[in-house]
Amino acid sequence: MKRSILTAWLAVFALSLASAASAGADEQPSEDLAAPFVPGEVLVQFEGEKVERRVELPEGVPVNEAVRSLRADPDVSLAAPNYIARASYIPNDPGRGSEPRGWVDDQWNFLDGPGGINATAAWDILRDAGRPGGRRPNGNLGPKVAVVDTGVAYRAEGRRFIRSPDLARSSFTRGKDFVDGDELALDENGHGTHIASTIVERVNNGRAVTGLAYGVRVMPVRVLNAGGNGTARNVARGIRWAASHGAKVINLSLEFGIGTVDSCADIPTVCNAIRKALKKNILVVAAAGNQGRDQVAYPAYADNPDDPDGVSAAGPVVAVGAGTIRGCLSDFSNHGPGLDLVAPGGGDDRGAAGAQCDPFGPAPGIVQLTLRHGPVANGNFKQFGFPRYDGTSMAAAHLSATAALVLSSQTLKKSIGRPPKPKNLLNWIQARTRTTVGEVPLETKFYGAGLLDAAAALTE
Numbered sequence: 210m211k212r213s214i215l216t217a218w219l220a221v222f223a224l225s226l227a228s229a230a231s232a233g234a235d236e237q238p239s240e241d242l243a244a245p246f247v248p249g250e251v252l253v254q255f256e257g258e259k260v261e262r263r264v265e266l267p268e269g270v271p272v273n274e275a276v277r278s279l280r281a282d283p284d285v286s287l288a289a290p291n292y293i294a295r296a297s298y299i300p301n302d303p304g305r306g307s308e309p310r311g312w313v314d315d316q317w318n319f320l321d322g323p324g325g326i327n328a329t330a331a332w333d334i335l336r337d338a339g340r341p342g343g344r345r346p347n348g349n350l351g352p353k354v355a356v357v358d359t360g361v362a363y364r365a366e367g368r369r370f371i372r373s374p375d376l377a378r379s380s381f382t383r384g385k386d387f388v389d390g391d392e393l394a395l396d397e398n399g400h401g402t403h404i405a406s407t408i409v410e411r412v413n414n415g416r417a418v419t420g421l422a423y424g425v426r427v428m429p430v431r432v433l434n435a436g437g438n439g440t441a442r443n444v445a446r447g448i449r450w451a452a453s454h455g456a457k458v459i460n461l462s463l464e465f466g467i468g469t470v471d472s473c474a475d476i477p478t479v480c481n482a483i484r485k486a487l488k489k490n491i492l493v494v495a496a497a498g499n500q501g502r503d504q505v506a507y508p509a510y511a512d513n514p515d516d517p518d519g520v521s522a523a524g525p526v527v528a529v530g531a532g533t534i535r536g537c538l539s540d541f542s543n544h545g546p547g548l549d550l551v552a553p554g555g556g557d558d559r560g561a562a563g564a565q566c567d568p569f570g571p572a573p574g575i576v577q578l579t580l581r582h583g584p585v586a587n588g589n590f591k592q593f594g595f596p597r598y599d600g601t602s603m604a605a606a607h608l609s610a611t612a613a614l615v616l617s618s619q620t621l622k623k624s625i626g627r628p629p630k631p632k633n634l635l636n637w638i639q640a641r642t643r644t645t646v647g648e649v650p651l652e653t654k655f656y657g658a659g660l661l662d663a664a665a666a667l668t669e
Contacts, residue, residue: 246272246290246291247290247291248272249265249268249272250263250265250272250291251264251266251272251276251279251288251289251290251291252287252288252289252290252291253279253287254286254287254288255284255286256283256285256286258286261287261289263291272290273290275288276288276289276290299329300312300412300413300419301413301414301415302411302412302413302414302415302416302417302418302419303415303416304316304418304576305418305576305595309415312417312418312419315418315573315576315595316418316419316576317534317553317573318534318555318575318607319419319421321664322534322536323534323535323536323646324533324535324537324553324660325534325553326421326552326553326607326611326660326661326663326664327662327663327664327665328419328421328663328664329664330664331421331611331614331663331664331666334618334664334668335424335617335667338618340424340617340618341424342412342422342424342425343422343423343424343425343613343617343618344424344425344617345617350379350380350424350425350426351422351424351425351426351613351616351617352426352457352458352613352616352617353382353425353426353427353428353455353456354408354409354425354426354427354428354458354459354460354609354610354613355427355430355447355451355454355458355459356401356408356427356429356460356462356606357430357432357444357447357448357451357459357460357463358400358401358404358405358429358430358431358432358433358460358462358463359397359398359399359400359402359431359433359434359435360384360386360388360394360395360396360397360401360402360429360431360433361373361376361381361384361395361396361401361402361404361405361427361429362376362395362396362402362579362580362590363376363381363384363394363395363402363405363427363429364378364393364395366393366395369589369590370395370590371590371591373402373406373578373580373593374416374417374578374593375406375410375411375414375416375418375578375593376402376405376406376409376410376411377409377411380409380411380423380425380427381426381427381428381429382427382428382454382455383428383454384428384429384430384431385429385430385431386431387430387432387443387446387447388432388439388443389431394429394430394431395431395590396431396580396590397434397590398433398434398435398436398437398585399580399582399585399596400437400462400598401429401431401433402577402580403575403579403598403603403606404460404462404605404606405427405429406418406577406578407420407575407603407606408420408421408422408425408427408460408606408609408610408613409422409423409425409426409427409610410423410577410578411423417578418576418578418595420577421607421610421611421614421663422610422613422614424617425610425613425614425617428451428454428455428456430447430451431447432447432463433463435585439463441465441478441479444461444463444476444479444482445478445479445481445482446482448461448479448482448483448486448493449482449486451491452482452486452491456486456491457491457492457613458492458494458609458612458613459486459491459492459493459494460494460495460605460606460609461493461495461508461605462600462601462603462605462606463495463496463508463602464495464496464498464507464508464509464601465506465507465508466506467498467500467502467504467506467543470507471507472507472513472516472518472519473507473511473513473516473518473519473520474516474518475507476507476508479507479508479511480508480511480518480520483511483520483523484520484523487520487523487524487525487526487631488524490628490629490630492527492609492612492631492635493508493526493527493631494526494529494608494609494612495508495509495527495528495529495605496509496528496600496601496602496605497509497528497529497530497542497543497544497547497548497604498543498601499531499541499542499543499600499601500541500543501540501542501543502544502545503544503545503654504543504545504546504547505543505545505547505548506543508526509526509527509528509529509547511526512524512525513546513547524630524631524632525549525631525632527549527608527635528549528657529550529551529552529605529607530544530548530550530554530601530604530655530656531552531554531556531599531600531601531603531604532551532552532553532554532604533553533554533555533556533557533558533566533572534555534571534572534573535558535565535566535567535570536565536643536646536651536660537558537559537562537563537565537567537646538562538563538566538655539554539555539556539557539558539559539599540556540568541556541557541599541600542554542559542601542604543601544562544654544656544657545654548656548657549635549639549657549658550608550638550639550642550656550657550658550659550660550661551655551656551657551659551660551661552605552607552608552611552660552661553575553603553604553607553661554575554599554600554601554603554604555572555573555574555575555598555599555600556572556574556600557572558570561655562652562655562656563646563649563651563652563655564649565646565647565649574597574598574599574603575598575599575603576595576598578593579593579594579595579596579598580592580596581593581594581596607661608638608661611638611661611663612638614663614666614667615637615638615666615667616629618667620667620668620669621633621634621637624669637666638661638666639657639658639659641665641666641668642658642659642661642665643659643662644656644658644660
C-alpha cells in the first residue's frame with residue numbers, strides 16, 4: 210500500500226463499514242471504552258520504512274477492525290493499536306517519614322527483593338483484573354480473613370479505645386471477644402492490630418504504610434489477653450466462631466510451647482476446632498513458632514501425619530516460617546518437618562540456612578502502624594506508632610493475605626473448575642514460591658517449599 214493512498218484507503222474502509230450497516234449487516238462494533246489503547250488511531254509501518262507512524266482513523270472506524278484489515282495488506286509490515294503504558298501501582302503512603310511513597314523504605318517485605326513477596330506486581334495483576342487489593346469486580350470487599358489474636362484497634366469505644374488511623378472501619382466485619390466476653394474484639398496489646406494491618410492497612414491515602422490485601426475483610430476475634438496470652442479453650446472457641454461466621458481464611462499468629470504441647474492430644478479442643486474449619490474448606494494458617502527449633506510448634510503442626518490425634522485427614526494447616534530481608538530464614542524461626550513455606554518475618558539471619566545469609570547484616574523488622582508499646586503498658590490504647598515487630602506471627606499474616614487474594618482473584622477456581630479446598634490452595638501457592646535466592650538453592654529443611662511470592666501466586 211502506498212503512503213499517499215493510506216488516507217483514501219481508510220476513508221473507503223469507513224464507507225464500507227457504513228454501507229454494510231445500512232444494508233442490514235450486523236451492528237458495527239463500538240469502541241471499547243475500557244480498551245488499553247488510544248481510541249481513534251493506529252500505528253502503521255510500511256515495507257521499507259524504518260519506523261512506524263501514528264495514523265488517525267476516520268470517524269466510525271474501530272481500532273481493532275482497522276488493525277485487522279491493515280495487517281492483511283502485503284505492503285504493511287506493522288499495524289497495531291497505540292497501547293497505553295501505565296506506571297506500576299506504587300501507593301503514596303509516606304511510611305515513617307513524610308515523603309510520598311516513603312513506605313518503600315520501610316516495607317522491604319512487600320517489594321521485589323530477596324526477602325520480599327513482590328506485592329507491587331501482585332497489586333498490578335489485581336488492578337488489571339478489576340479486583341484492586343482483592344475487591345470483587347462490583348466493588349464490594351473480598352473474602353473474610355479471621356484474625357484470631359489479641360483483638361484489633363478497629364473501633365472507637367468510650368474514652369480508652371480509638372480506631373487505628375490507618376484502618377478503615379468498612380474493612381472489618383462483626384467480631385467477638387472471648388477474653389472479656391463481649392462483641393467488640395478490641396486490642397489491648399498491639400499484636401493483633403499489627404497482624405490485621407499487614408492484611409488490610411489502607412493504601413494510597415497519604416498516611417503511614419500499606420497493607421497487602423487492602424480490598425478484603427478482616428474478622429477480629431480476640432482470644433489473647435493484654436499480655437498476649439490465651440487459653441486453649443478460648444483459642445478453640447475463636448476458631449469455631451470464625452468458621453461459623455463466614456471466614457475463608459483463619460490466621461493463627463499464636464503458638465503453644467514446644468515441650469509442653471507436642472500433639473493434638475494436649476490441645477484436643479483446638480485441633481477439633483481446626484478439623485471442623487478444614488472440613489468447611491476454610492484455610493487455616495499458623496505461625497511455625499519462634500524458638501529457632503528444628504520442630505514446628507502447635508497448632509501449626511496440627512496436621513502432623515505421625516500424630517494419631519492430628520487433623521491431617523481433614524486437610525493441611527499451613528505452617529509459616531519467618532524470613533529476613535536477604536531471603537534467609539530468621540534465626541528465631543522454627544523449621545524442619547511440618548514447615549510449609551517461609552514469608553517475611555524480619556530479624557537476623559540464621560547463618561546455617563544458606564550462602565545468602567549474613568547473621569551480622571542489617572536486620573529490619575516488619576513495619577505496620579499499631580499501638581505503641583509504652584502507652585499500652587500503662588493502659589493507654591489510643592497512641593499509635595511503629596514499634597519493632599519480628600516473628601513467625603508476621604510471616605503468617607503475609608500468607609493469610611496472599612491466600613485471600615488468590616481466592617478473590619478466582620484464578621485457582623478457574624484453573625481447577627471448582628471452589629478450591631485448603632489443600633488445593635496450599636499446593637497452588639507452594640508451587641509458585643521462590644526456591645532460590647540468586648543462585649543459592651533453598652534447602653527444604655529451612656524453607657519448606659520456598660519463599661512466598663504473592664505475584665506468582667496470582668498467575669496460572
